[in-house]
Amino acid sequence: DTGVSQDPRHKITKRGQNVTFRCDPISEHNRLYWYRQTLGQGPEFLTYFQNEAQLEKSRLLSDRFSAERPKGSFSTLEIQRTEQGDSAMYLCASSSQAANTGELFFGEGSRLTVL
Amino acid sequence: KNQVEQSPQSLIILEGKNCTLQCNYTVSPFSNLRWYKQDTGRGPVSLTIMTFSENTKSNGRYTATLDADTKQSSLHITASQLSDSASYICVVSEYSGGGADGLTFGKGTHLIIQP
Numbered sequence: 001d002t003g004v005s006q007d008p009r010h011k012i013t014k015r016g017q018n019v020t021f022r023c024d025p026i027s028e029h030n031r032l033y034w035y036r037q038t039l040g041q042g043p044e045f046l047t048y049f050q051n052e053a054q055l056e057k058s059r060l061l062s063d064r065f066s067a068e069r070p071k072g073s074f075s076t077l078e079i080q081r082t083e084q085g086d087s088a089m090y091l092c093a094s095s096s097q098a099a100n101t102g103e104l105f106f107g108e109g110s111r112l113t114v115l
Numbered sequence: 116k117n118q119v120e121q122s123p124q125s126l127i128i129l130e131g132k133n134c135t136l137q138c139n140y141t142v143s144p145f146s147n148l149r150w151y152k153q154d155t156g157r158g159p160v161s162l163t164i165m166t167f168s169e170n171t172k173s174n175g176r177y178t179a180t181l182d183a184d185t186k187q188s189s190l191h192i193t194a195s196q197l198s199d200s201a202s203y204i205c206v207v208s209e210y211s212g213g214g215a216d217g218l219t220f221g222k223g224t225h226l227i228i229q230p
Contacts, residue, residue, distance in 0.1 A: 004158070040124075042204050042220035043159070091158055102147065102208050102218075106158030 002026060004107035006092050012113045013082055020078045021110040025094030032075050033104065034067055035091040043091055049075060050097065082114045117142040119207050119221035127227045132195055136224045138188040138205035146217070150179055150190050151204040153223065159204055162190070192226075200228045 005024045013019050025032050030051050035043035046065065048056045052072040064082075069075040079086055089111050093104040122137045140148070147166045151159035163174045165181040165188060172179050176199075178191045192199055202223040209217035 040222070040225070042222045044220075045218070093158070101164070102210070103149070103161050103164065104159075104206075104218075106151075106160070108158050109156070111156070 004092055004094050004105055006090075006107035006110050008110060009108060010111045010113075012115065014115050015082060015084060017082055018078065018080045019082055019112060020076055021090050021092075021112075022074060022076050023092030023107060024074045025092070026096075026105055027073075029094035029096045029105070030072065031095045031097055032069055033093045033095075034075070034077050035093065037089045037091055037109070038087075046077070046090075079112075082112075084114045087112055087114045117207070117209070117219045119205055119219045121203075121205050121221040121224050123224060124222070125225040125227070127229060128195055130195060130197055130228050130230050133191065133193050134195060134226065136190045136192075136203050136226070138190070138221055140186050140188070140205070140207045140219070142186075142207040142209060142219050144209055145183065145186075146208045146210050148181060148188050149206045149208070150177075150188075151206060153202045153204060155201070162203075195228045197228050197230060200226060202226070 007022045032049045034046040037043045045058050047067045049069040052069050064080045067077045089109045091109045093106045095104050119140045128134050149164045150162045152162050153159040163179045167183050176193045181188045202225050204223040205221040207219045
């Protein structure tokens with residue numbers, strides 16, 4: 001499978017715990033995005049990388065959220081001191097700047113439930 | 116403020132029937148508009164892209180239209196099948212080359228096909 005993969009697919013945690021999600025983009029894609037989606041809503045932008053550089057971060061993102069893409073390949077999204085309001089689907093997407101189509105290829109998502 | 120409004124919010128139709136989903140946007144400048152299909156618990160998948168000069172584009176039983184003057188798009192599904200049950204998300208881009216800051220997502224239309 002050469003699509004975008006995310007791990008874990010599901011995570012249940014207690015309030016106050018830290019969680020980390022991993023995303024492996026399509027190998028030739030240099031752009032990587034994190035989105036959050038709650039029930040009945042469209043994806044909400046969190047942050048965006050071009051290669052290893054984090055070019056944009058949503059103002060809605062609290063300091064408890066941090067994302068890295070150290071070698072320009074896979075990325076991690078960490079949420080510290082989770083709150084019940086963090087419960088959502090976390091979607092990763094990748095795209096190719098060279099292809100210049102702007103199409104995003106999404107992973108299956110990581111569903112977080114904070115108890 | 117750039118906005119993408121989709122209607123209806125949800126729709127239930129019988130298998131075999133046709134339906135049309137609407138997307139109105141205020142994004143400016145405009146580069147392209149994509150329709151994504153999102154199955155429950157999965158990531159969105161691109162169905163079609165409409166650029167400024169395109170009025171109609173078909174992808175199997177899916178036909179998208181774009182009126183750049185009125186800033187409206189529609190997605191018509193012909194002879195619906197049970198597998199069409201999903202959320203359909205309209206995404207408008209300001210830039211042809213992608214990049215997260217140029218994308219505005221709609222909240223989606225939740226379509227249910229009943230046998």
